[in-house]
Amino acid sequence: MKTEDLVKSVDLLIEKASQVLSTARTSGYRTVVEEELFNEFRASSLSFLNKLFGTSHTYYKEFDKNVAGTYPSRTESGRGILQAVKTEIENGWLYQIKDFISAEIFSDFLEMAEYLLVNKYKDPAAVMIGSVLEEHIRQLCDKNSIETFTTDSKGKQKPKKADLLNAELTKANVYNKLDQKNITAWLDLRNNAAHGKYSEYNKDQVDSMHRGVLEFLGRLSI
Structure with missing residues (x-):
């Protein structure tokens, strides 16, 4: 074509x-x-x-x-x-x-999120940034031998919530309490965007989230 x-x-x-x-x-x-x-x-x-x-x-x-x-x-x-x-x-x-290798995929989506922010699409940008962050958290867990799945009462495996993985990474001293607090806030913002609660945050906060996640991924690379 x-x-x-x-x-x-x-x-x-x-x-x-x-x-x-x-x-x-x-x-x-x-x-x-x-x-x-x-x-x-x-x-x-x-x-x-x-x-x-x-x-x-x-x-x-x-x-x-x-x-x-x-x-x-x-x-x-x-x-x-x-x-x-x-x-x-x-x-x-x-x-x-x-x-792309993993890091290049992340970079690509963060650049896409930046494009969305420049064009004032704060809501999909927040979802995209949050998805990159959550995947990076799971890969940090794999790197540090932290289980990313849990087994329920019926013996079925389910992925752990990102907030729990965040806490476990902090407990394992992969990063500090300040990082944990920032990640909790970013995940909350992503969840608000994903569930249509658009008035709970503004574009400046998504811009700040984008900068923060970029810095975090650069500092704690896989």
């Missing part, structure tokens, strides 16, 4: 995201979008990303993980990813993409 055709295809998906967001309605304490239209947007976008990159690529994985559920921030996350894909296509980067 020619570059101009790819751009047209991704533009249609970005427009579909805007249509989904235009259906946002407040129901009780939650703001949600129209489910059928959201599902159409999600399915079409995943199909496009699969054909373009394959299911193992970070764009596909990030879209599949974060664009799930009818909170507006999930659709905004998807639109942000598609905008990043469009930029790659327009700048001719698409055919230069190689497999």
